[in-house]
Amino acid sequence: MSGPTIYDVAREAGVATSTVSRAFSNPNRVGATTRERVFAVAAELGYRPNPHARALLSGRHHTVAMVVSDITNPHYFELIRGAEQRAKASEYTLVLVNVEESPRVEWDQVQRLVPAVDGFVLAASRLPDENLRQVAGQRPVVLISRELPDLASVVLDHVEGCRRVVEHLASLGHRDLVYLAGPRNSWMAATRWSALQAATEENGLTARRIGPFTPKVAQGPAAADGALNAGATAVVAHNDLLAIGVLQRLAQRGVRVPEDVSVVGFDNIFAADLCTPGLTTLGGVHADVGRVAMELLLDAAAPAGRPEEQPRVVLPTELVLRGSTGPVRAP
């Protein structure tokens, strides 16, 4: 069934199995001529080292897992793409797990994979802090869109980003904003809210929060109705999906955007510039986020062992202005 082994190669090349093994894993431990013959025979036989046998002994699998909380959110595609690219570049295999916003599923899947992978990239993990620490005790972990002391993480700079959002709205004359909150167990949701609060205070605006909402288009109507009911002039949605749902509902109810209400999202997903009006949103280079996270993970998983201090990378955001924000309507 499976292909030839080092034994076949060794026999064929007239050397010991250990020599074949070393020719592949530690080339300068074996003479040049011998090595060449081994390679030649291996190529001829179509030999490929069995990664499992290798992993068995070394405990290193050249495999990492990426866990995302909602694979249908286009935002994650970019993260995945960046991470996958980086992993591939180092010949690491990427295992993808979608946990559909469920901490329970996330925990089960991570535990199932612990013995099979060298590390985890957890994107927008919904696990409680102590579970994250547990996982980190078992394998190297890099968080995306979440921070925790002593764990490596990559996040976009939402403090700065939210300030830009608030300043933008303030410059348009808005005095009050309503934040449509993301899931309760989302670190990002909490971070955005406190960053918005800080920035509004700084700029003399008020901020209110309603929700939490599952950040999907389908939740848009509920969120939009809530915002209208609160008399909002400016709405900041937890992410673009929710914002798009809000836009749709507002249009349906005859509320004009941005004349009556301004709407801001987060992530700058693919669809954000296609909807009507285009969505003003706080973006960033998400593929880079994925790439950097994977890079940190590969470093941590490297034979050298993980460094003592866990890096915390903060990447810049970018406020993308489109048609969904405009001057506040005359009172």
Add this chain to the structure above:
Amino acid sequence: MSGPTIYDVAREAGVATSTVSRAFSNPNRVGATTRERVFAVAAELGYRPNPHARALLSGRHHTVAMVVSDITNPHYFELIRGAEQRAKASEYTLVLVNVEESPRVEWDQVQRLVPAVDGFVLAASRLPDENLRQVAGQRPVVLISRELPDLASVVLDHVEGCRRVVEHLASLGHRDLVYLAGPRNSWMAATRWSALQAATEENGLTARRIGPFTPKVAQGPAAADGALNAGATAVVAHNDLLAIGVLQRLAQRGVRVPEDVSVVGFDNIFAADLCTPGLTTLGGVHADVGRVAMELLLDAAAPAGRPEEQPRVVLPTELVLRGSTGPVRAP
């Protein structure tokens, strides 16, 4: 570093390692009381079977790979989601590989993974037929959006679907359509083109083809300009991304849709109903495609061995009418 082994469990429980092994992999081969004690000790020690040691002997890894040709296309998200869900349900691990439209990368990655996975789902593979057969000789393979005799596949019914597209355009008075072709090595592109040809002939229309185009938004302008130059009244783009790019370019050039030109896409991606006007497109339940493909693969990879005949599943399409198609302009 790694956790306890069956030896630890065996010692602690006062039984032989083989008993521990059997307690897990073949429970009714060992007495109830012994089994309970083994489980208790295992739980206490936090024992987890090492999947690699297991795979080494059985040759089965409980891991499958999914290869997609462009992970940034929202269309694939749904495929991935369906496949991931199905794999998870059977406790299979899903390895994701993005090959960025490159047959070379696809081949390298697949070969790299052959010894590590139980099978492959190849979505829109760009590999030549003979390479696909080679892979199928090494591991079970299920194709998505591609057919090949003797290989299992799951596709949407594009013959029927294209007929619906053509009938729709014909009913609006169009007498001629221009197909903006997908990549040269895309089976889907060839299939759509021949299905469109057949359907146009059947309905007394003419069809022309320009391209090929890489099916991304960025290629839209070139495609749109080509279509306008050809004097098209109805444009059928290889997929929604290209169609969206076309819509943008047409708007930019002041060409009205659908008054001057009708545009149709394929896939019904997330953004198709957000653009302006909404995109008429041939959709289908892509998550089901992924799910079914994974199901076939798991069947084929099952211990029973693969069945002799390779299933070819054809799922229904659905023509989604939106604003981008309308009556042909008066001549």
Add this chain to the structure above:
DNA sequence: GACCTGGTGGCAAGGGGTTGCCAAACGGTT
């Protein structure tokens, strides 16, 4: 009491590769 039967559990041999340790081979010294 001798014999059989079915149910349990242990022994030991892998499965494919890695690696510590040792020995042979080789070229050069004195």
Add this chain to the structure above:
DNA sequence: AACCGTTTGGCAACCCCTTGCCACCAGGTC
């Protein structure tokens, strides 16, 4: 010719788990 240091390659143990085969034991039969 005896001696020495350095490569280079081989032996065998080990990684963790599975499984064919055999031994054992309790209970049932005649």
